[in-house]
Amino acid sequence: MSPTNSREKYGEPPKAVDLSHHLSEVSKARSLSPLKGYQKYFNRPGMIMLAGGLPDPAYFPIANLSADTLVQDSFDLSAPPALPQPSSSPFSWLWNLFSSSSQVPRPTERTAHISIPKYPPGANPAPRPPPGSPIALAQALQYGAATGIPQLSAFLREFTEKVFQPAYSDWETLVHVGNTDGWSRAVQTLCNPHEFILAEEFTYPSALASAHPFDVRAAAVKIDGQGMRSDDLRSVLEGWDEEARGGKRPHVMYTVPVGQNPTGATMGAKRKKEIYDICVEFDVIIVEDDPYYFLQEGAYVPKDRRSSGAVGGQKEEDEEAFLARLAPSFIKFDYQGRVIRLDSFSKTIAPGSRLGWFTCSPLFAERLERQGETSTQGPCGFSQALVAQLLTQQWGYKGFIRWLRGLGAQYTFRRDYMVDLLHEHFDMQPTTTVSSGAYGWGGEVYVARAKAKALPKGRGGNGFEKSQIGEKQDGNGKGKILFSLIPPTSGMFVWLNINFEAHPSFKSTSSAQDPPAQTLEEKFWLALAEAGLLVAAGLLFSAERDADGSPSSGSDANVGHLRMSFSFGEHEIMKKGIIILEKVLREFFEE
Template identity: 35%
Template structure:
């Protein structure tokens, strides 16, 4: 049966609130930043104490018209099914009882935490650059007893003690609200769970759903750590062909339709790992139609989709080419949110998408702070794993990020920050593309301008190598890598990102990042890479061996012919 149509609403500025049976006034929609204060009031008293029992249900809008998600008992691993709740964590729910004196838990007294306060300097909304932060930034002081003193909803006494596998109530509230504002999952029983970053979350998800010998499907080139995390668990990756928009749904369907357990040595895969926006390493971004097609294939074959989206908010302005004015940034929060490609989570009418979000690319990787969004059933199993492993992100990270995002910027200020970094990454992307256009010979290197993320994927015309067909592609790739290092530039070989490590390579690629270095250094790095590439391909010898008429156009300048190529210039007297 064909899946229901996925008509996704835009982000409204306001909703209608009935006052009497004959009149109505405009009030902020619950699904906007402006609607958050009213939603919090409706949630009742906030319980954010030490090890507070919490969940997204406390913080979501109550939209009961939405359907319930599918159940996934048939996909859970034996390991996940065997996990029981933590007795000690569960007992913490009684701590909220007024007048309770607890001698039951192992919570140390905050009297002996040797941190009276911490202070961080952060940008004010709209003045986000480093220079502006130095001049106009604000110092946020986080004390040990801010909650009891009525200064904040979160303090060091709570943050630095033990917590729940869900993460702190304070940060869980913020990410739940943020997820609903941005994605508004179309089923009722979704939840968010805070984790210590996507790699940790991914390892838990593999163990929740995969047995040894299972396959995970991904793009043919994928995040190297995703493959390396699965390998020790006995889980293998299988790559699906990609184009400029990422994973090809037709190829995914064919792979699953024709699955042969005997030939493959494993059961039919049911976990798809994908990075839809600014895919690492290729920089490709799945458009809305592509995501809908992938989701329909997932419905047909009953797949679970792990949607790893650290680059979702690094969707950039369209590339307009060198010496052309950039496309204007979104003027409002609504315009910004509507400019984003709808997530798979936002299309997920079944509850088959497990979305992984992270602050690593938009705040800082060292915070080790992210969250998953999935069905309540999947999140409950995930928490059981957290309780006996990572427990939750560092209390320092949680309380600092909470003070910045929830109490200093708020949801609206956070969106302003995301628009700011969109502008910054767009400028960086444009610099590296212009450097490639200037220095890389078009006969050897080609690329698609990335629409999101922080990676630029360069295809090398390996068939132009003098020894193509006589040497393995991986050997030529290594020659380019070593020559690049010799020229003092580091680029990542495409083979590092192959989903299937034991398959013979048929293409040659290199990944460059435009996130880490300043503009002049990026330009210089591409110039150096061009030198290395030409050396390995003996490009000047190849060019010089051509008939003169095939090398380049001629220009008559002051009685001399000036012979121009993409790699060198020769001047000669006319014959």
């Protein structure tokens, strides 16, 4: 039954179905923490509290927590018409924090002051005050429920309902200590030893590392320009051979559908509906890890076709248009409660806040809460207090949306700049004809060849010569393809597919006699590092793993991968990095 049909049948969003058979044996064994069970009595009027080991807030040495925060509209909603110099970059102030010797002046910041006292006027003295109460350090820094402080929980509930629009009625939100913690809890709640999870063939390596100690392995599903392919997901599930695989068919999926890490792909509504319907058919729980959701940059538009004042080829938009443009979450199609969504403030406020939240069914929320009670409890009280004060008292819902819009515009500008640099330093052309190996993603793919090198005056007639790589012609009489990419549409990374078939030693390297440690990808990564450019080697992201958890190179020996981040470096830093990439790539393929 589709979400639309479900709403038509019930007249309103249905409740989550019973999916308790997916709980792991460890999760089933969790009981209510004895001391946490007392919390339901905390707010009863006149209750004398002598049960728990709560320290007296009078002994907390922090009397007031305050900060100067950037205002909600700190960043423009459209990219500057011309590339700024590092001195005028909106992130120069951040770069200077890590470069004390820098002479680059910081731009003027517009800030607002927030302050959280231990005992604010009008605060409810109860350990668990109502959501509308002022935030008090006496409560935020106290032992608390694993659900989070009430003021933050109420904001997350409102935000999730308005932005993500779950398709069933009894969903719940629950705080966690960032998405890595959220995924780790999900693994322990859903998976037993010797089981498999479904994951994109290239995925976030820490997610695999979190599952490995529990003897939970990944079954790779092929990807394309939208991330996980629905046709290959069906193929993996239908063709599952327990004896050959050494385990039962997976009943849990891990996916990063927006800003897919490492490829930067964005999964659209149609693909999500297809995957959700397959998961209903095969009874699979979807864990949606979505830290880059608000960094949806849209399709890359080449510099010569980019309108002035546009970001990602799009003109400035209002709040409603911004939210409507974003690819919907899986939970918008989830009418059964089989999606556990992970959201994080790491990419939208700060990674060090270690703060995020689950959106899931009451069944999963209750089990995840039981686990939190005996592990992390609630996230850090300082983080919760500051973030809650920022979101509820200073920005509000609309202010946070405005912040997210500005943030997305800035990362779009950075994405465009890095891809522009690749166009500048390589002969890059769009194509739809490349169909082998990791290039067969469908849609427009950019392929890169070496540019002709300039010669000193007096040599070579017109001042240019062909690259030695260019002399290795393909069937069209052009130079060999060095790498290809689909420009990312979300997130923080550019993913390059390196065509090692163009390397002179390709045949010998693909021989079985060569040790795995000497693969061309590893050699190339090391050459870049020695030249002063550190990127992430593609092998780290492979879902195919050996028994010890180390990445497996797989069978596609002619393709390697690199992940480059455009999220942190200044424009000049990115430019220097691409210059190193071009030089090392040229020299490496001319060996």
